Each structure stands twice: as structure tokens, then as C-alpha cells.
Amino acid sequence: MKRTIYREWRLTPQHYWGLLAILAVIAGLGGLAFLYMEHEGHWVTGMSNQIVWGTPHVFAVFLIVAASGALNVASIGSVFGKTLYKPLARFSGLLAIALLAGGLMVLVLDLGRPDRLVVAMTTYNFRSIFAWNIFLYTGFLGLVIAYLWSMMERKGNPYTKPVGFFAFFWRLALTLGTGSIFGFLVSRQAYDTAIMAPLFIAMSFAYGLAIFILVLLFAFHRDNRPIGDSMLFRLRNLLGIFIGAVLFFVLAYFLTKLYGAKNYDLVAFYLLDGGIYTALFWFAWMLAGILFPLGILFHPALGKSRTWIASACGLVALGGLASIYVIIIGGQAYPMQLFPGKTILQSGFYDGVNGAVALYTPSLPELLLGIGGVAVALLITAVGIRMLQFLPESLADQDIDPHAAKA
Secondary structure, eight states, X not given: OOOOOEEOOOOOHHHHHHHHHHHHHHHHHHHHHHHHHHHHOGGGSSOOSSOOSOHHHHHHHHHHHHHHHHTHHHHHHHTSOOGGGGGGHHHHHHHHHHHHHHHHHHHHHTSSOGGGHHHHHHSOOTTSHHHHHHHHHHHXXXXXXXXXXXXXXXXXXXXXXXXXXXXXXXXXXXXXXXXHHHHTOTTSTTTXXXXXXXXXXXXXXXXXXXXXXXHHHHHHHHTTOOBOHHHHHHHHHHHHHHHHHHHHHHHHHHHHHHTSGGGHHHHHHHHTSOTHHHHIIIIIIIIIIIIXXXXXXXXXXXGGOHHHHHHHHHHHHHHHHHHHHIIIIIHHHSOBOSSTTOOOSSOSSOBSTTSOOOOOOXXXXXXXXXXXXXXXXXXXXHHHHHHSOOEESOBOHHHHOHHHHHO
16 A cells, blocks of 8 residues: 555635635525524524424534544544555544534524523533533544544654544444434433434444545545545445445334334324325435435446446435434424323323324525535535645555555
């Protein structure tokens, strides 16, 4: 394996500044949407006293989960000793920081009172998973920055492996904490299960790697840098395994719920008569986000086409957004059971299996705020690879694979 040479992203100034302008405009629209909702109040959104986490939370959780998975490539190289992935470790760390920053921005701006964030950061209730997550998120940022320093500074090279180990387990804890937010909410029938934690870990691996491959292909294509089949096909196979893991835990989730007769109505809501949530589950998550990408990635012809691989990654990312929407919004829309086994004749809180499913339609400001977070993540990535040496100059087979060089 040749010595890896890293170079800044050498996109032409016209194309680079044009890309930054587009991303800045999208991020700016997200900022304006936040100011509008902050000034007018959250009544302008589609949220209610039952749907208290709306579309911005969908984007925020998706970006946070993907941030953990984006670091997976660096972990494979340093923690598991797979030298083929080491040239991508720097870029993996940068993308993880960017995605987490974009997700946290959306999360903070959707709180309703972001000015009171300082209270949440100085007053802790350690019986709440939300208090734990403040440390998990900030600790993840600090660890990945230290990880990048150890890789990019010669004096820090001896610390790369131990810091990589620490970052690997920390990001597992971060995703575990994010999934546990829902697993610990016993009042919501759709959330109350321990399978949520491993499901979110599997989703982080799949969604983070899909975004990683998409951004990598775009950056290398625009800069005319080569990516060999050896690297790309390994990433493709890894993505297929992670998608399969998501499917496995989704099946485990529904089998777990079906074990108890009290959950039959919930399973029917998701799989048969949940309206938009059933449609998103089957067509956006299962078909477009899992089955179609699996078919593409492992197809003997399509799986070798870079265009089709990129298409599969895009489908996984869109399916990931749909999956978070189904979990977060659908879980809140399903009627609460305040008194299991009892029939509620009249209630203003939509409780009881016979109660009404909560109505929710995402508003334009919510969508703009969520998309603005994605733009912020991409903006950080674009500036990072332009200003610092995160990208290897070549990922051609003869440069990264010794077996290919011998052949």
C-alpha cells in the first residue's frame, strides 16, 4: 500500500462559491423559518398537544443518528485494523462532526425556547435520558476532534488507535442514548420496547454510510480524483450488510410487539390501517429504503455501476428520513392508552385504543428548518475539505490495495 497523500478539495472557484451560495441560501431559509416560528409561536406548525415532536425533530434525529454511522469508516480502519479504510478516516471524522452539528442546530432551534438552552446545560436531572444526551453529544464532538488531531498531526499519531477505540464506544453509547429516548417512554405504546436501542444503532450504520458514500462520490467526481473498484465495492457490500441489519431489527420489533395481545391494534395501525404512516412504512421505508437498495447493491450488473450505487445510497437516505418520520410522528399519532383494558367514552387527550389518531401535517417552516440543518452539515463539510487536507488524492486500486498493485 502506497503512502497516502492528502490534498484540499481543488474545485474551481466558480463552482465552489456557487455550491457554497446554494447551501448558504438553504441554510438561511432555515434560519428565517426558525425566526418566524419563534416570533409567531408553534401554533403555526403542524404540532399539537399530542404531536409535540414534529418534522424538525425527524431531521434532527436522522442527522444525529447518521453522524454516528458516518464515523464507522474511521473506526473500521483504526479500531479493527482494516488498513484499506484508513485513507478515508479523516473525511469520516469531518462528516460525522458536520452531521452532528447540523442535527443539533435543528434540535436546539425547535425547542420553542432556545434561549433557555443554558438552563438545560447547567441544571441536570440524571434520571432523564435527555440530560445524558447533552454529555453524549458534546463528548462525541470533543472525541472526534481529538481523533482528527491524532490522525492529522504527526505528534498525535501514537494516540490514534486508543482515541479511535474510545470514539468507537462513545458513538455506540450516543446512538444507544438516542434510541433509548424512545425505548424509555413507556407512555407511548409504539416506543415502549428495548429493541429501539439496537434498531437505532443499525440505522446509524446504514444511514451514515449511505450519506458518506454519496458525499465521497460527489467530492471525488467534481475534483477528478479516482476511486477504485476495490474501495467502492467494499463500501457497497458493507452498506448492504447494514441495510440487512436494519431489516432484521424491524422484524424483531414487530415480532416483539405481536407477542403481547395488547399490541395487536398498534401493529395493525403501522402495517395495515395507519393511513400515511402505513404508506410511508411500506413504500418509503421498506421498499424504497431497504428492499430496492438491497436489490441494486447485490445485483450482478447494477451493483457494479457507480450511478446505481449512488442511487441506492440516495434511496437509503430518503428511506431513513421516512423511517424516522414513521417512528417519531407515527408513534405520537397513535392513541395513548391511559387506562389499558378500559373503554374511554369521552376524552380531550385522544387516549384509548378507540380514540382518534392525531392529525399532523408538516408546515413549510418546519420543512425549511429541517432542510436547513442538512444544508449546514453539507456547508461545514464543503468548507472543511476545501480548507484542510481531509481527502486523499487517490483511492485507485493500485494506490490502496497491495493485491491490486501486484496483479
